[in-house]
Amino acid sequence: MSDKEHLEQFRQEVREWLEANCPPEMRTPTPEGGIVWVGSKIQFDSEPQRLWYERMCDKRWFAPTWPVELGGGGLSKDQARILERELSRMKCRMPMVNLGIWMIGPIILEFGTEEQKRQHIPKMCSGEASWCQGFSEPNAGSDLASLKMRADVDGDDFVLNGLKIWTSYAQKSDWMYCLIRTDNDPAKDKQQGITLVLLDMNNSGISVKPIELLSGKSNFCQVFFDNVRVPIKNVIGEINGGWPITKKLLQYERGAMSKLNESSVKGRDLTSLAQEYLPQVADPMQRAALRDRIAGIIIDEKAALFTMQRVGEEAKAGGDVGTITSIFKYAAGEEGRQKYEVLLALMGHRALGWDLGSEGQEFNQDELMTAKQWLLSWTYCIAGGSSEIQLNVIAKRILGLPS
């Protein structure tokens, strides 16, 4: 059998398996808060959700391309691509959210010791351990390298004191990959004193406080460190050598962010909301003005989809797509902002209701969702590298403009 025939056979097997094993309830869009955060605190909302999780886990398809001996699926890249395509074709929900596999896992596989790999990779693949990211600090957001988390050496341990912020799901995570300050020498570049370390969230001295956003409760947390002891052997790579590894890790962030975004429900699309609310605007002049803005955004959304398709084709043809993909984070964030601004204008006060989370409210779910998504729309222009940072990156790396 040729490679092509093998892949075709694999596609058939995947289809049949998914058909038999992905419960129909798991082939609908994920509702708000309906994601499964892996790890020791895992919770399921429903039996189909649990079944889908366990079956994918047993199939070892959480990390399809990772080596079998470490708990991965051992698939080739081509096979993994087929699996991904079939999952999306059948509209299967993501069985879990797993920053271990999406973010730090590939880094441990590349830079970690054998012991670190054996300790962490299998538990990522089995979903036993969940991971969160300890990067940002109150004074180190866009300028991440300014981070200050104090790390004093005491015997075989670091003793950590400080504060991490914007850590998603810290309250549900078993482990954190964390950036700490291990060299404070003002004569050196601040990038040179940063170390990447893995730490157990059950350590004493760690406390977690969820952050309330403009839109209400969120999964972002602040994490306080009060004399937290971390073995020095948990360092990934070299001490003070964390920055280059972090830059690499951040490249995975874009992918993880878009997976997370895909998995969250964004409410009805602009066209369908506009079809319902535009006819309610009585004045023809105002209706026309709104309609023009709405069409502009519908076209922008289409343009982004076409660009995604173009990237897919270029990648398949073996072309370098880094130039084009640099626009996605910025374009998606800004389009989201514009979309919710125009929805606010279109729906007026009906988009300004506050969700009490109880029955019998004056506002319907679409309206409450619009208000909430509008308040969240800045988040996508700030988290994971703000729009301004994206523009800097394009200017310097893509356009080659001088410093």
Next chain:
Amino acid sequence: MALLFNEEQRLLQETAQDYFQNNFSTKTLRQMRENQDALCYVPELWQQMVEMGWTGILATEEEGGLGFGFKGVGAVLEPAGKTLAGSPFLGTVVLGGSAIQLGGNDAQRADWLAKIIGGEVRFALAVDETPRHDPNVCKTTATKNGGGYTLDGEKLFVMDGACADQLIVSATSEAGPTLFIVDAKAAGVTRHRLAMIDTRNAARIVFKNVQVSADAVLGQPGNGNEILEQVLDRGRIALCAEMLGIAQWLFDTTIDYLKQRVQFDVLIGSFQALQHRASRMFVQMQLARSTVLAALACVDENPAFLPYYASAAKAKMSEALELVSSEAVQMHGGIGVTDELDVGLYLKRGRVCVAAFGDISFHRDRVARISGL
């Protein structure tokens, strides 16, 4: 539907790129402007385009053409846009050729397609009667007259209208909107050349008591709008390809300038105020390019969605071109507002393209209507 060009189309694009770069320059364009050139294109250039077979890009192999598909049009017009090379290509091959292909009967196809491919005829589409593109306004009348029709009316801003040999004219007959093929030299046709900012061929055309035979009808009397709509959409998408070339030249030239121009002892490209604007242009260029590529592909592969794709492309491409051309002038500073710099020539052609066959609001309106709004 595949957005990227295939090997053949890519080769055609490279050939066109080299050809226009080596054979046309803004120096020629400036000379034509100086001399108030009657044609506003270089006849030798057009003749060579014919000889290279480009007039047969859209016609199928059975029709004697090359069958490149509509991406072939994009492959020629984007490079043409980059150099501002004008020619009767769009009017003749895209508009005339599509009108005959889509609406022509066997005799008309036999008559005209071979002549288009051979470069023996130049076509123009005479539709607009108002300063803003609006094909629904058609006061030109076609009155039944024995076996034929009498045409009366006036068409404005006819692209390639001053040089065309044959005109595709929209008129209202008793059966409804109808298209006619009219000889540009027929008795009663008066053409007034329009000098516009882009130094291209354009005309106002008056039809007074113009007699045409029943054979001149393209398609069925009364179904003119169905053909016209499809022809216009092809024209819009072709124009988008030219606009993409214009915008790309303006963008590249401006980014280069940011890397050369020194003020306050530093390169102005190091200023974040300009870097962010440059990056925004880049984002818009990428989005516009994808939309234009999708529209080019749509003509051949997904024609049921043509109106949507054509309007999305024309709106998005116009938006990007307006942005990039305005920023190009502004970022060049003082020299940007002088005639000496070529940026102004691209700006001027660009804005004529934006207005032609519907501007941003025209096409947003169309997308909204198709979206049920």
